[in-house]
Amino acid sequence: MIEIQDIHKAFGPKEILRGVNLSIPKGESMVIIGGSGTGKSVTLKCILGLVHPDKGKILVDGKDVEKQDREEFLSRFGMLFQGGALFDSLHVWENVAFRLLRGKLKRPKKEAREIAIEKLRRVGLTPDVADQYPAELSGGMQKRVGLARAIAAEPEIIFFDEPTTGLDPIMSGVINDLIREIVVEMGATAMTITHDMTSVRAIADKVAMLHGGKIRWTGPVSELDTCGDPYVHQFVSGSAEGPIEAVR
Amino acid sequence: MGLLSPIAALGRNVLSALAWVGRLSIFAAGTVRHIFTPPWYPREIWHALLTIGWLSLPVVGMTAIFTGAALALQIYDGSARFSAEAVVPQIVAIGMVRELGPVLGGLMVAARVASSVAAEIGTMKVTEQIDALVTLSTNPMKYLTAPRVLAATLSMPALVAVGDVIGIMGGYLVATQRLGFNAATYITNTVNILSFDDVFSGLVKGAVFGFLIALMGCYQGMQSGRGAQGVGKATKTAVVAASVLILASNYLLTEVFFSA
Numbered sequence: 001m002i003e004i005q006d007i008h009k010a011f012g013p014k015e016i017l018r019g020v021n022l023s024i025p026k027g028e029s030m031v032i033i034g035g036s037g038t039g040k041s042v043t044l045k046c047i048l049g050l051v052h053p054d055k056g057k058i059l060v061d062g063k064d065v066e067k068q069d070r071e072e073f074l075s076r077f078g079m080l081f082q083g084g085a086l087f088d089s090l091h092v093w094e095n096v097a098f099r100l101l102r103g104k105l106k107r108p109k110k111e112a113r114e115i116a117i118e119k120l121r122r123v124g125l126t127p128d129v130a131d132q133y134p135a136e137l138s139g140g141m142q143k144r145v146g147l148a149r150a151i152a153a154e155p156e157i158i159f160f161d162e163p164t165t166g167l168d169p170i171m172s173g174v175i176n177d178l179i180r181e182i183v184v185e186m187g188a189t190a191m192t193i194t195h196d197m198t199s200v201r202a203i204a205d206k207v208a209m210l211h212g213g214k215i216r217w218t219g220p221v222s223e224l225d226t227c228g229d230p231y232v233h234q235f236v237s238g239s240a241e242g243p244i245e246a247v248r
Numbered sequence: 249m250g251l252l253s254p255i256a257a258l259g260r261n262v263l264s265a266l267a268w269v270g271r272l273s274i275f276a277a278g279t280v281r282h283i284f285t286p287p288w289y290p291r292e293i294w295h296a297l298l299t300i301g302w303l304s305l306p307v308v309g310m311t312a313i314f315t316g317a318a319l320a321l322q323i324y325d326g327s328a329r330f331s332a333e334a335v336v337p338q339i340v341a342i343g344m345v346r347e348l349g350p351v352l353g354g355l356m357v358a359a360r361v362a363s364s365v366a367a368e369i370g371t372m373k374v375t376e377q378i379d380a381l382v383t384l385s386t387n388p389m390k391y392l393t394a395p396r397v398l399a400a401t402l403s404m405p406a407l408v409a410v411g412d413v414i415g416i417m418g419g420y421l422v423a424t425q426r427l428g429f430n431a432a433t434y435i436t437n438t439v440n441i442l443s444f445d446d447v448f449s450g451l452v453k454g455a456v457f458g459f460l461i462a463l464m465g466c467y468q469g470m471q472s473g474r475g476a477q478g479v480g481k482a483t484k485t486a487v488v489a490a491s492v493l494i495l496a497s498n499y500l501l502t503e504v505f506f507s508a
Contacts, residue, residue, distance in 0.1 A: 050379050074385045085380035087372075089295075099384050102287065149384075 001026050002047065002157070002189065007056035008213075009042055016042050017053070018213030024206075026061075029183050029190040031200050031221075033235060034210035035244060040193035041082075043210065044159055047191075048077065060157070071104060078150035078188075082162040084142040086134035092145050093130035096120060099153045119148040123178055140171040147175070151182055158183065160192040164199050176202035197236060200224070209235065211244065275393075275467050282387070282394040292395035300361050300396065300462065301403025305410065307360055308353045312411035315348050316340060316418030324427050336429065337437035340419035342446060346506075349412040350450045351498050354457035357404065358490040362465040365396055366486035369469025370479035378470070393466040397459060404458025405451040412450060449505040456501060457494045464490040 002024040009017040016039040024030045032040050045051040047058050049065060058065045065073060086095045096116035100107045107115070117127045123144040134142055143163065150158055160179060164172035176199050183190045183203075192203050200207060201221060208218040209232050217229045224236060234242030323339045369392055372378050381388045416438060423429040464486045472482035 045379070048379075048383055050382055071385045074383060077383060079380070079383045081376045081380055083375055085376040087377055087380075098386075102289070103385050105385075 001059075001061060002191070003057075003059040003062075004043065004047070005057040005059070007043065007046055007053045007058065009039070009046060009051065009053050015213055017046070019056070020210070020213070020215055022208055022215055022218065024189060024191055026189050027187050029180075029192070029203055029205045030208060031192045031194060031204035031206070032208045032210055033193075033195060033197075033200055034216075035195065035235070038210045039213055040210055041161060044161060044191065044193055048074070048079070048159070075099075075103075075105060075153065076156045077159065078153065078155035078157070079159040080143070080146045080150045080161065080163055082165055084134070084139075084146040086142055086145055086149070088134055090133075091130065092120070092132050092134060092137070093117060095134065095145060096130075096148045096152050098149060105153050115152060116148070119152050120145070122151070122182070123148045124174070140167050140175070143167065143171075143175055144178070147178060147182070151186065154186065155188060157189045157191070158186075160190065160194075160203075162194055162196075163192065163203075164194065164196045169198075172196065172198065173202075179203050195235075197238075272463075272467055275470075276463055278389055279393050279397050279463060279466070282390045283398050287390065289391055289395055292391060293399055296395045296399030297403055299364075300357075300399050300458075301406060304357050304360055304403070304407055307356050308407045308411045309414045311352050311356045312344070312349060312415035313418035315352055316344055316415035316420075317422045319343055319348065319415075320419035320422040320427070324423070333427075334437075336419070336423050336427070337434045338441040340423075341416055341438040341441050344415035344419070345412045345442060345446045345450045347498075347502075349415055350408045350453035350457060351494065353408050353411040354404070354454070354461065354494045354498075355491055357400075357407065357458070358461045358464075358494060359487055361400065362461050362468075362486040362490040363483045365462060365465025366469040366472070366483045367479055369466055370472030370482040373470065373472050374474060374479060388470070393463075393470070396466055397462040400458035400462035401455050402458070404461070405454040408450055408454030409447075412447070445505065449501070452505075453498060453501050456497055460493045460497060461490045464493065 004020055004022040007017050007020040008015070020039070020043055022030075032043065034040050042051055046053045047060075047065065049070065060073070060076075087098070090098070093113050093116040094101065096119055097112040099105050100112040100115060101109065113130070117130050120127065120129055125141065125144055125148070129137065129141065129145070134145065137145065163175050163179060167175060179190070179192070180203055190203070192199065194200060204221040206218065207221050207224055209216045209229070211231050217227055217232050219227055224232065230243050234244050319340050320336055323336045324333055327333050327335055327339075369378075372392070378388050381391055420431070420434055420438070423434055424431045468482040468486035468489070472478050
């Protein structure tokens with residue numbers, strides 16, 4: 001279980017998070033929605049320790065993330081980055097098996113490659129992709145490789161940062177379905193940040209809306225359209241009129 | 249207030265410079281610590297040795313041969329004013345080994361390596377590859393910085409040594425083919441004038457310059473701002489800072505080796 005307690009974060013004079021509180025039970029898929037620049041990525045990076053909050057606590061299974069052994073803590077996580085964040089200088093299979101080639105989870109090279117190819121197959125890529133470089137792949141294929149890397153070490157918790165950004169609707173649908181299938185199949189706790197409402201409906205068990213540096217609303221995805229919150233309603237309907245200021 | 253504003257601006261700049269020195273010193277200390285503590289990444293070290301050392305050979309060689317050749321012409325012309333043309337081999341050898349080999353080689357490698365390292369790491373930062381490394385339980389300082397700094401520190405003395413030989417060869421070619429020096433005498437004079445300290449000081453300078461070049465590339469890359477402009481600025485700053493640090497440390501090292 002992930003518990004975010006009163007997280008504050010400012011960059012210079014700009015306050016991004018102003019007391020975020022959120023609980024994600026084990027095995028649940030939580031999607032955080034919100035406009036651009038509302039602090040969704042910062043929240044996620046705070047959990048991973050990539051950004052240190054100015055105030056507040058983050059607990060994973062009741063333990064403060066700041067006080068845990070970093071490598072052990074991070075070995076429980078997988079993450080799909082917005083742009084894939086694949087390492088250009090490494091082959092696709094080396095990207096996927098990165099964690100399996102070094103550190104505490106190190107396996108023999110042959111075994112790591114086999115696992116990588118199996119994970120590539122799981123995300124719908126053929127084994128011949130394994131020996132290509134990321135730059136040789138399309139955006140959708142890079143996302144799939146990123147997804148394969150995120151699940152390669154079978155993590156307990158998986159984060160997805162804007163998983164469908166920059167993809168066409170069909171490829172977005174494929175990625176959404178893959179995420180849902182993988183999360184259910186692995187029984188992992190998932191946290192996704194997106195502003196793609198199709199992704200939200202495909203991936204989420206629960207949804208949280210971040211606005212003004214705080215969680216504005218949280219509830220099951222089934223209540224998203226009927227929750228009565230004007231901010232959520234405006235965001236879901238994509239209306240320019242409403243309490244969320246739209247710059248024209 | 250108007251009267252004090254230049255002083256306030258000066259103070260801000262001094263504080264900012266001191267903060268930069270402090271951050272760089274912490275980064276350098278961290279890098280050295282990571283070089284000597286496991287885990288090590290042999291593949292990364294090997295790759296860095298290849299890209300920083302081996303692939304810099306052509307540029308260092310070209311720089312050295314033309315510098316040695318020009319130096320021979322200059323010394324010949326200058327020394328002719330007091331009828332001391334015979335000193336050309338000695339001055340070319342000492343000039344190349346002590347100063348021009350390490351400094352010009354260092355500056356050329358700085359232009360080639362500090363820029364590419366800063367651009368590569370800066371791009372990795374902008375595209376979240378550094379964050380990805382962290383989430384994959386890999387310390388970017390160990391995986392990216394330590395191998396590059398180690399490789400540059402080890403390969404620069406070798407590059408300097410090769411540059412010295414090629415530079416002296418450039419002087420030899422000009423002296424024997426254009427200025428009428430006897431080949432055997434030129435080589436004998438060159439070998440006789442060089443002492444262990446001359447060669448050793450040049451190699452130590454090479455190691456220090458290599459360390460500074462890779463350190464500045466990595467540091468500026470890690471500090472890179474967002475977007476193409478951020479990476480461009482990091483690249484430019486890395487080359488400028490590495491070049492200035494090479495020239496400054498060259499003076500200090502020359503004081504250390506030859507002031508007595």
